Amino acid sequence: MSTVIYEKKDGIGYITLNRPEELNAMNDEMLAELDAVLPQAEMDLDVKVVVFRGAGKDFCVGQDLTGVNTYEVLSEPGEHLTIKKRMEAERRRNRRWEYIFNLAKPTIAQVHGYCLGTGCYLAMVCDITIAAEDAQFGDPLLRMGLLPHMPLWLYLVGIKKTRELLYTGCYIDGIEAEKIGLINRAVPGDELEDEVNNLASGIALMHCDALAPVKDAINSVMEARGLGAAWRFTNNMQLVMQQRTMLPDEFNFFKARDKKGLKAAIDERDAPFKKFCEER
């Protein structure tokens, strides 16, 4: 294992995203390793609660946008895939979120630094999110013509805030994230680890067999509110989105990346929004 580290201590399982040089961007390798480690943590009788965290300065910046080793993470335009292939890929993506959301153990996201795009989705599907006050949350997918595809946005922060965050792609800090209900609590950065460990050890005192059905009961409420259908609907909308046309005068992220490189493309993507977001 290299891009995901799994450790356990005192009843707590730690899953650490480990590509610190790439700000823990998710690539295919990381997803494969996550897929391997999740059942392991779920079955582990020594682990009562699972903590997700990021190595280095950030939790996770989201999808690896380089286009290298990212087939599972990101559909590139111009790929001639059948609808069936595309649908299966979308289904795998959302199944992973569903799996974590329904993991038979409580999960905590310990967030510091950037927590963007699919990184933010990972924090959202955890039961509890504790973040550093200066952590940065955001979902800039729409700026690239990609569908922001996490159904929990609407359940967690409501219609207007969802629209605002997805349309503008602006980032918010941990304090604001707590205020709008995206996370449970923001704490000063140097207290983050203690806070999470304290909470996790508290949960670990609970009876394991009681935690699983309680979590399941909570999730069944979400199911009744439509979350099950929402995943599937989101898969379909992802397929629809892949057929979009980029108009000639509109920013085309993939073209810009292939021509000028990733960093320049991201700068170009964010430039029109920069001043607006800074003034928020």
Place this chain on the structure above:
Amino acid sequence: MPTGFGWNFKTQYQLCFWEHRDYREWEFQTVLYEKINDRIVRVTLNRPDKRNAFNDRMFEDLATAMHKANDDPDVKVVIVRGAGAHFGAGHDLSSPEGEESPPVHPNVNPTLQDYYGFERRRCYKYDDVMDFPKIIIAQVHGKCIGASQIFAASCDIIVTAEDAQFGIRGFGSQLHGLTEFPIWPLWSNKAYAGRAVTEMSGREAAELGFANVAVPLEKLDQETLMWAEVLSKLPSEAVAVTKEWISGMLDIMGMGAVQREHYHAHLSLQYVHFRPEEVNLYKEKKDKGLKGFLEDRAKTATPTTKK
């Protein structure tokens, strides 16, 4: 469907509110349609002497403007605001009996099925606003009451003046109209249907997540333009698909069912019997005129929360 009442009841299932309106020959009377630049259209509700209250014509003008903006390939964002001192006072209660916009007068006595058709048209308008494929921003100042508030709620973004006033009064003092408009509990996780009964300022609306941002009145135009400008940079097809995803999510979360509940409740309202001590719009309007009704209603209304 014959009703003897002058409305043209078509089918139970309604066409889209705006999509079928022909704008080419249309002359706007109650709204102003201006292109601020290639990418931004601003629609100003323009019945300031009526506080921009909706009558049938203003709904038609607004729908036509929406269709026109949607058909213009350069346009990315639509701003809707109100002329004069207010964004809008809701349905125009002084409209003549035959209009669909005010509460239906009991004398009109439509059949139950007629009334269904009418209520569906009235409520699903707002679904059609939500489904508009381009970004709509409501720029709110002054009063934003009743139907005007529901319209603003159905827009993507609300930029409001801090001292604007959101709320619903309704046409009976106890009833407050239908205050449980379905969007409210879904609008913000901090708000519950019951909380939304009373009126609130723009500042409070922003705190509760009903509005996106509240600014001093003198900065309102500028702030709204800033939002419009930045959102106009997004790839347009991706915006349309994302909006479709959000609308679909809301359907899954129950928006369709609560819309239905909303117009069912409206339907029940049609058969309300007012008690003698209660303020009765229809009776008061007949005896004392609209102004007299409004004065009496104000006396018995729940006090406004101050914030």
